[in-house]
Amino acid sequence: MGRPWISLAAATLVLAPAVVPSKAALAEDGYPDAVTTANAINLTSADLQGFTDKGAIQIKDAGSSERQQARCLGVLPLLHKRVAYVLSHSYQQSGDSYLRAAHSEVSVFPNAKLAGGYLNALGSKRTPACSVPAIRKAFGPTLRNLRVRMHHIPAEVAGGVGWRTTLLWKSGEPRREFIDVFAFARGRAVVALTTTSFPSLFPQEVDGHLVQLLAARASAQGTVSQRTG
Secondary structure, eight states, X not given: OOSOOSOHHHHHHTXXXXXXXXXXXXXXXXXXXXXXXXXXXXXXXXXXXXXXXXXXXXXOSOOHHXXXXXXXXXXXXXXXXXXXXXXXXXXXXXXXSOEEEEEEEXXXXXXXXXXXXXXXXXXXXXXXXXHHHHHXXXXXXXXGGEEEEEEEOOOSSTTOEEEEEEEEESSSSOSEEEEEEEEEEETTEEEEEEEEEESSOOOHHHHXXXXXXXXXXXXXXXXXXXXXX
């Protein structure tokens, strides 16, 4: 292939997660419990048979594009109040001419109202206008060769949000790449599944299964619905 496949940096930018919790949030007594809860919800290698565990996703400190995106969505103040933000490992499956990858992320807020507000912002009509420029910027020198489209898709879970981002390349292979994001709130937690693939869509039945699995885990984590400490 003439260029790297979908950038994980671009995939994680779809929902503007890069602003780290504030020092005040990190100092809360409930922070360790929030991280434990997030880890209990996130995907593991056992959830994706046939996929390879590629390890932890490396995200650099929040830069200007991430902050600008969060500010555009109106979620920057919410992200600064977040108690914990935990990413799963990246799980990938590939062949000679295709690649599929999946990861999940959990944000824990001080209360359910803030979590719901964050989810509502992610589902707003402003999301494409705020996210697409940041995604395009992640590709740097290849920007002129790229078109980005973003639209709503079924959320796969009640009360959730679904977005599909399609990367369309004018030349090179693959010509189309997809980033699907499914997010929902349960108590204080906002959970998101991101699947990326080329040249065709990530299997929709697998998307649905993984979202339902994450939702069941989030619902089972009773501590996430109450503020600790």
